[in-house]
Amino acid sequence: MNAMTTSAQQSTILVVEDEKYVRDSLTAYLDDIGFRVLEAENGQIGLALFRSRHPDIVMTDLRMPVMDGFALVEAIASESEFTPIVVVSGVGAVDEAVRAMRLGAWDYLAKPIMNFEELQITLESCLERARIKQELERLRRHLSDGTLGDESAFGCIVTASPRMRAIFLYLESVAPSRQPVLISGETGTGKELVARAVHTLSGVSGPFVAINLAGLDDTMFSDTLFGHQRGAYTGADRAREGLIRQASGGTLFLDEIGDLSPGSQVKLLRLLQEGEYLPLGADKVQMSDARIVTATHADLKSRMEQGSFRPDLYYRLCSHRVELPPLRDRPEDLPLLTEHFLEKAAAMLGKPAPAAPVELNRYLAAYRFPGNIRELESIIHDAVARSGSRILPLESIVAVIGSDLRVPAVPVPITSHCPVCPFGEKFPTLKGAEDLLIAEALRLADNNQRLAAAYLGITRQALNKRLSRSG
Numbered sequence: 182m183n184a185m186t187t188s189a190q191q192s193t194i195l196v197v198e199d200e201k202y203v204r205d206s207l208t209a210y211l212d213d214i215g216f217r218v219l220e221a222e223n224g225q226i227g228l229a230l231f232r233s234r235h236p237d238i239v240m241t242d243l244r245m246p247v248m249d250g251f252a253l254v255e256a257i258a259s260e261s262e263f264t265p266i267v268v269v270s271g272v273g274a275v276d277e278a279v280r281a282m283r284l285g286a287w288d289y290l291a292k293p294i295m296n297f298e299e300l301q302i303t304l305e306s307c308l309e310r311a312r313i314k315q316e317l318e319r320l321r322r323h324l325s326d327g328t329l330g331d332e333s334a335f336g337c338i339v340t341a342s343p344r345m346r347a348i349f350l351y352l353e354s355v356a357p358s359r360q361p362v363l364i365s366g367e368t369g370t371g372k373e374l375v376a377r378a379v380h381t382l383s384g385v386s387g388p389f390v391a392i393n394l395a396g397l398d399d400t401m402f403s404d405t406l407f408g409h410q411r412g413a414y415t416g417a418d419r420a421r422e423g424l425i426r427q428a429s430g431g432t433l434f435l436d437e438i439g440d441l442s443p444g445s446q447v448k449l450l451r452l453l454q455e456g457e458y459l460p461l462g463a464d465k466v467q468m469s470d471a472r473i474v475t476a477t478h479a480d481l482k483s484r485m486e487q488g489s490f491r492p493d494l495y496y497r498l499c500s501h502r503v504e505l506p507p508l509r510d511r512p513e514d515l516p517l518l519t520e521h522f523l524e525k526a527a528a529m530l531g532k533p534a535p536a537a538p539v540e541l542n543r544y545l546a547a548y549r550f551p552g553n554i555r556e557l558e559s560i561i562h563d564a565v566a567r568s569g570s571r572i573l574p575l576e577s578i579v580a581v582i583g584s585d586l587r588v589p590a591v592p593v594p595i596t597s598h599c600p601v602c603p604f605g606e607k608f609p610t611l612k613g614a615e616d617l618l619i620a621e622a623l624r625l626a627d628n629n630q631r632l633a634a635a636y637l638g639i640t641r642q643a644l645n646k647r648l649s650r651s652g
Contacts, residue, residue: 192308193217193234197227197241197253198269203293207240210297216304224248228256231264238265238308242292243277251284258285263315265307269294316358329353334381338374339521342511348375348503355501356382361453363438363498364476366505369555372476373436375505379474380432387431387471390424395437399444403461406433407448413462425458428471438498439479439490450494473498508553515545515557522558523573526565535565535573540629544575547632548582579631616651619644 194216198204201222208218219234221227225248227241239257243250254266268281268289278289287307294300329335335349355362356379364372373391380389392405408423425433441449452458453473457466475498484490508514519537527534550556564577618637626632634644 192237193219194304195219195221195227195230195234195236195239195241197221197224197239197245197250199223199242199245203242207294210300214301224250224253224256227253231257232260236264237311238267238304240267240269240304242269243274243281244271251281254281254286255284263311263318265311267303267307312358316355319354331382334378338371338378339514339517340511341513341517342506344506345511345514348505349378351503352379352501353382357384358501359383359472360500361473361475361498362500363481363502364474364505365481365502366476366478367507367551367553368478369553370505370507371554372505373434375503376432376434376474376476380434380472383432383472385431385472387429388427389432389434390428390471391434391436392424393436394445395440397440397442397445399442402442402445403448407458408460410460410462413460417462423458423460425452425469425471426467429469431471433471433473435473435475437477437479438475439477439481439484441490443489443491446491446494450491450497453494453497508550508557509548512546516542518554518557519545519561522561523565525558526562529562530566532565533571535568535571537573538575540575540632541573541578543627543629543632544578544582547635615647619647619651 192215194211196204196207196211196218198207198220199222204220204222208220211218219230219236221230223245224241227239228248230236231239239253241250241253250268254268257264257266265287266285268278268286269292270277270281270289271292278286281289287310288303290300290303329349330353334353338345340346352362352375362376362379364375366372376391377389394402397405404421404423406423406425408421408426409417411417411420435449448458452469456468456470458469459466481490481495481498485492485495508518519541523537524534545557552559560578560581563581564573567577568574619633622633622636623630625636630644630648631641634641637644
């Protein structure tokens with residue numbers, strides 16, 4: 182007999198067959214490989230069992246008394262488009278199989294069934310197709326509805342961004358699937374927070390276990406994730422339980438998956454494909470039911486094309502994938518995050534939260550934030566620590582940001598053919614062009630001379646001199 186599979190362990194199959202010895206033989210085999218089996222001796226009983234017990238898959242003979250398999254297939258297909266139906270037809274009865282397929286059957290097998298391995302593969306293939314079909318339908322409905330079923334799962338993520346909202350909707354749809362989720366994005370964009378939200382939405386009872394893979398060589402990777410037996414190597418005086426075991430029934434979060442060594446990639450691929458792993462020093466394979474969620478700041482596709490990341494592992498990890506936008510592409514979140522970090526820092530430091538100056542959000546919006554949300558939190562925390570007044574001092578933040586500012590993406594109407602500025606029909610003098618650029622920079626900076634000078638690439642003192650000359 183074949184080894185028990187995960188899909189079979191979780192599935193109920195309805196076997197409809199009028200010949201008792203055939204039905205008993207199928208039931209014994211299906212029970213042995215992990216299916217929960219329901220039996221019916223004709224289509225009428227089978228249909229009643231289908232309506233009352235809602236099996237995951239149906240296997241039926243075609244020629245039966247009372248109600249034959251054709252009528253049963255048509256009835257079930259009309260009531261459930263997501264229930265796979267596998268029909269069994271006599272050898273050479275291709276026309277019967279074709280007719281059943283047209284009525285709604287998903288696959289067929291020749292009778293008598295001699296190859297039980299083919300039977301198992303057929304059933305598991307149909308179950309996988311049904312799972313994918315149900316996931317796509319759930320995702321379609323969820324995204325079209327536009328409302329989150331569980332807002333609290335994302336409660337720790339401060340955002341008003343439509344892009345982030347769309348990501349939340351997608352993750353809520355795919356979280357129950359148990360397939361791997363890959364979260365990509367720049368450093369500091371909140372990948373672990375999103376991974377924790379996926380864990381919450383999955384509805385699993387086990388824990389959330391996280392590890393950063395950066396810097397782990399092949400041996401450390403194996404020991405940390407898979408554990409080891411006593412005496413596996415010098416110094417292993419007692420057995421160690423790996424993180425995979427700790428994450429049983431829950432979620433294993435692997436951060437910086439792009440830094441995984443080639444040898445470790447092979448071991449992780451086996452874990453994902455077969456659910457199997459081997460602790461160091463052990464000779465017995467162990468099984469894992471932990472959900473795998475991974476994250477990376479690297480471009481895995483480029484690394485795959487360069488040969489440093491396995492294609493089979495890449496495609497396995499990408500069953501579900503999201504890319505978190507950088508903070509500079511979420512300007513609507515800056516006021517919310519700033520206020521949140523002001524209150525958090527004040528609480529940690531045991532002082533009243535200072536008010537943010539009016540110019541702060543404009544400065545932050547002009548900064549490119551290479552460290553994203555984590556950098557913003559550090560900047561605000563340091564400013565609150567330095568603050569001794571009711572209003573947050575702007576100087577400490579400006580000192581950190583320095584001149585690393587960018588002109589906000591403000592649409593400017595094109596009124597001429599000049600590729601630099603909309604000068605109109607008359608070509609300006611050099612002095613006139615300078616005045617136009619200074620005026621535009623001041624407009625974008627809302628007359629904040631420090632910001633305007635940063636946009637122009639000059640010091641504030643140099644801008645003051647030019648303004649004084651022009652009056």
